[in-house]
Amino acid sequence: MNSVESKKISDTIDQALRAEKVARDRTRQKQRKILVLGQSSESGKSTLIKQFRLLHSAETFSAxxxxxxxxxxxxxxxxxxxxxxxxxxxxxxxxxxxxxxxxxxxxxxxxxxxxxxxxxxxxxxxxxxxxxxxxxxxxxxxxxxxxxxxxxxxxxxxxxxxxxxxxxxxxxxxxxxxxxxxxxxxxxxxxxxxxxxxxxxxxxxxxxxxxxxxxxxxxxxxxxxxxxxxxxxxxxxxxxxxxxxxxxxxxxxxxxxxxTRVKTIRPTETILPCLELGLEWKIYDVGGARRQRAKWAPFFDDMDSLVVMVPVSAFDQVLAEDPSVNRLQDSFDMWSELCNTTILHKIPVLLFLNKIDLLEKKLHAGIKLSKYHTNYGDRPNEFKSVLQYLHARFVRLRKESGVPDLAPCYVHRTSIVDRVTTQIIVAHVRDKIAMEYLQLTYMI
Structure with a gap:
């Protein structure tokens, strides 16, 4: 094979690779990828994904x-x-x-x-x-x-x-x-x-x-x-x-x-169509156990939004995989680690302070936050005061991590099993991401 033939073959391969990249980029532009993170048990991740499916693909959900x-x-x-x-x-x-x-x-x-x-x-x-x-x-x-x-x-x-x-x-x-x-x-x-x-x-x-x-x-x-x-x-x-x-x-x-309570044992991908804009939503749920969090990093590079689920009602509980670790403290640590991950500074982050209904019931039953988290001090053991403290604590941890001010972060207080209220929040999340897509494609 002479040099002319070799160059012709090489050019053909290069052209095919360029065409493949263009097609891949075009497909990716029509996708919106959301990564959902949280503890492995009772954080509300799977319920949130069900809520997304119910809103985006009600017919499939019903089937x-x-x-x-x-x-x-x-x-x-x-x-x-x-x-x-x-x-x-x-x-x-x-x-x-x-x-x-x-x-x-x-x-x-x-x-x-x-x-x-x-x-x-x-x-x-x-x-x-x-x-x-x-x-x-x-x-x-x-x-x-x-x-x-x-x-x-x-x-x-x-x-x-x-x-x-x-x-x-x-x-x-x-x-x-x-x-x-x-x-x-x-x-x-x-x-x-x-x-x-x-x-x-x-x-x-x-x-x-x-x-x-x-x-x-x-x-x-x-x-x-x-x-x-x-x-x-x-x-x-x-x-x-x-x-x-x-x-x-x-x-x-x-x-x-x-x-329902159900777990999967591998990272899952949920694909949802958004017919209004011709978008395809991909929602990823990965394992939340402490030893599995090292596997999160490969998912960070190609996401459009990050959702972090924190079950604030778990302030008096410990991790199943490590009974020496308080679940709320683990959520603080996980949040700090995510905020210190530079690659995540480029995408919107949505923090869901979840299970506020159960938090209120526990506080009303006399279970004291200060018993498990001494930093709370002698503040009132009342729902409004506790929720404000937790909200402020997560916001402060993000600021202390040095995240740029322009990096968007939205905090929602939720009870994910509350279908009506959560559907409003999910629709709000969807609309924000869709708006970014429209801005990216110069449609607005």
Missing amino acids: ERQSWTSIVYLNIVRSIWKVIEIVSSHFNLTNPTDADSQNLARLRLRLMPLRSVELSIVKSLSSPGEIFQTRSNGPNNGRGSPVTGMDKEYECGDVVVHPDSVWQRLRQRCSYNTSMSKAGTSITFEREVVREIDDPSRTLEACATDMKKLWCCPVVRQCLEQTGLLIEEISGFFLNDIERITSPGYIPTDDDILR
Whole structure:
């Protein structure tokens, strides 16, 4: 091959590479990428993404509705086991002697069929070649059972979903078939969803009366009150809706889906169309455990916005992966680290002070912020004062990090499960990012 031919081939390759780059840049210009960061458990990341999906792609969200039934069922079963775990620490249910213990022991025995429901759903959430046991150990202690290959951060109550699971594939197929639903295939497809995941509804319906008896039992309520655990405020709590959810033909509502507790075990990408501007939104959720945060950096380079979720109600809790670390203090540290990351100074940052509703309930119940965070001092242990303090603390940490004044940062006080209020905030976030796109393309 002579030099002329070599140059011709080289020029052809260069031209193809340039054309590929132009096409890639054109595609990227039509995309808006949002990175959502926060602690691995109970921060509200997955609920926020559901809110984005509900606002941007309501039709797809609705098409997936049936597939969420099994998640709601599993959340109910997990809550029942948690209640039994707490009761078991106060009463001898193995060899009951008094009337209360005997009654609770009978209820526990009659609720044992729920174990098969749990195992069936867990199987559908696991990969084809490996069962990620997110099941509880059982009514005696109810703690999460660690399994080989499973991250330590996934504790009791976590509903862990593998990306290759039957449930995920069904969800994806629901989304893919959204357009087909207009042709009358949606009912058939929903039945197919139920067939592929063993239908646990009959077992739940049969156990409904005993589940209600357990949850409404005054002795049980007293035990829960003594523990100080606000089980009603944990995501995935549906025990107040047992009758509705266990009734024949139950289909989850939007609020049910938003309230479900579910985890994925890998970074996830959620793609949403924005038909008004021809944009494609990509929302990324990565692991929030402390040891996983080193993996955040590769995502920073190509993002248009960063959303940081902070569960301010967790001021009296510790990290699942490190019980020596207070969760609110960890949020302060995480925020400082992000603010000191230079590459993030170029993009808008949205800080969500989340779970303010639960924060207010804890403060009203007499749980003192100063007991866990001495810097709060002798300020009033009142909701307004505490929220102002936390807001100011996060703003001060950002200023102390040396972030340029022009770097945009927006702070929102939220309760992500509040669909109406959060939809207003999500729409506000969407509009801000869309406005930046219009300015970038000189359309305004």
